[in-house]
Amino acid sequence: MSQINPRGLAALAVFSLVVSSGVSLRAAPALASPPPPLDGAALSPLAKVDLATARATALKARPGRITAQELEKEAGGSGLRYSFDIKSHGKVYEVGVDAVSGAVLENKAEGKNPD
Numbered sequence: 001m002s003q004i005n006p007r008g009l010a011a012l013a014v015f016s017l018v019v020s021s022g023v024s025l026r027a028a029p030a031l032a033s034p035p036p037p038l039d040g041a042a043l044s045p046l047a048k049v050d051l052a053t054a055r056a057t058a059l060k061a062r063p064g065r066i067t068a069q070e071l072e073k074e075a076g077g078s079g080l081r082y083s084f085d086i087k088s089h090g091k092v093y094e095v096g097v098d099a100v101s102g103a104v105l106e107n108k109a110e111g112k113n114p115d
Contacts, residue, residue, distance in 0.1 A: 033065075040071035046080055047071065047099035054082040054102070058095040061104045064088030077105045085110065 038044075038051060049057075055066060068085040078100035086093050096106035 035066060036068050038069050038071060043071045043073070043080065043099075047082075049082075049097070049099050049102045051082065054097040054099065055084065057097050057102055057104060058082070058084040058086060061107050062086045062088055062093050062095045064093070067092065071099060077101065077103060081105055 035055070044051070047054075051069075051071075055069070059066070064086040065088075066084050067087050070083045072081060072083055073079055074081055074083070074096075076096070077098035080099040082097045082099055083106075084095045084097070086095055092110045094106055094108060094110050095104065097103070098105050
């Protein structure tokens with residue numbers, strides 16, 4: 001007569017609980033999609049504020065999901081800004097963050113002809 005392996009019995013008990021509880025064994029979906037690529041990344045050495053900090057600032061000013069991001073030279077502030085398109089409540093907003101000071105320069109709904 002064979003003996004019952006305690007580890008095997010424990011594994012069987014756990015498996016039975018999982019199956020009977022209806023828990024899915026599939027991998028959980030990612031909570032957030034990866035960020036879009038940064039257009040204008042060649043300008044990064046000129047920025048004093050890093051991309052992660054600028055993203056956090058933009059999302060604090062306009063909670064939502066970033067759909068596009070760019071580092072660009074544009075009038076206003078230091079002249080170098082991160083520009084984020086953020087989808088929030090079914091609309092797309094453009095949020096600009098100064099790449100030197102970290103100040104929010106723009107936070108408005110995109111018009112009919114977004115740039």
